[in-house]
Amino acid sequence: MAEAERFALIDCNNFYVSCERLFNPKLEGRPVVVLSNNDGCVVSRSSEAKEAGVKMGVPLFKITDLIKQHGIVTLSSNYALYGDISERIMSILRNFSPSQEIYSIDECFLDFSGIADGLAHGRLIRQTIKQQAGVPVCVGIASTKTLAKLANGTAKKSTECGGVFDISALTDRQRLELFAAAPVGDVWGIGRKLVERLEAIGVHTVKEFHDSDLDKMKELFSVVVERTIRELRGQSCLAMTEIAPVRKQILSSRSFGTYVYELGDLEQAVATYMATAALKLRADESLAGALQVFIKTNRYAAPEDLYSQTATVTLKNPTDDSIQLVKAAISALRQIYKKGYAYQKAGVCLLDLSSINERQLSLFQSEASVSRSEKIMKLMDATNSTMGRGTLYLAAEGQNHRWQIKSNFKSPEYTTSWKELPIAHAK
DNA sequence: TCTGGGGTCCTAGGACCC
């Protein structure tokens, strides 16, 4: 008999908050939230903050009273730190299965097929990560990815299961009871809009969704919804993908710390974002064939103050050269800039990406000019990598970034910056 | 005063071709 497929989903609890606590144990037991870029809204909450009533994604200015009332600690996000902790955790997890798919910064799937006692293996994982990385995780196990996600949600909510939950160990009846008690919005891939539409046709629980008619749901919704129902029924439609496919686009954008009015400031911002995007492009060993630039006012502004425009440029020759990309981006920006608006955000997007190994020189492009550009970019990237970000930059990026984001509560880069290594004091 | 950023996939609709 063929072995039954099984997946485990390992997900860190309150990941960003857990990372902050590693280096600042005083945060243990206290309500803590981590904020998005620009200190805009809440992106991670400790259990104490959840209990205090802080909702996910809420803007900071709406919870000033709650913060005072409960003494909630607010922290700016520190992505260099979270990325570093994530890498450590993922490399530990790699040892627990022949196949791992890293799904996001704080979660991965492991192939659990053929593991006799999934629950025991899950508990071992949980214990090991806590011990070696200091971060609490939960483990969900099931015969499909969608069910493993659901199992992980149960592991997080339930107090009895000790952070590990296996749907494939349930009887049919137990499984249906679990489905009947869960709202359909708990299912991976069913977001706010779909919940609205599903409820309108009388589907409220996971069980009702699971029991619905496949053909009808495909017709009413989409092939994705149909596939999700199949997965809930135990028919695996989503396989493990161990090698992350190459990115198809690279986006770099930021909200400004204060409104921006002048073209000159926007040009600096767009040049800076493009330099960031181009660095990622070179790290991927890709070339961009096209790029987009967008600028927008605050989307909550009055209708007469709203403006949002995108310009797309197709490049004659695909490139990874920051200088060329910045030039193209700035000329695109000049086409869409309109004076008189309070701009709140700008960004660039690299599109039509191809592998550098498949570069084709056009008639008008000499090998010499390409290799000169390569040398300059290599020098710039190497310098910035050893001497620190921003050591070498393009003149267009400018110096006085009046528009730069706010980051008022940022923790030090404990693990990724020599200057900010924590100091251990002997008692 | 103050509302994130970076991705993916799917669909609808227009352009174009035969």
Next chain:
DNA sequence: TCTGGGGTCCTAGGACCC
């Protein structure tokens, strides 16, 4: 004058995820 319909490709926008 009469002016189809199916296929494909591309793009913009929406929905979703973390």
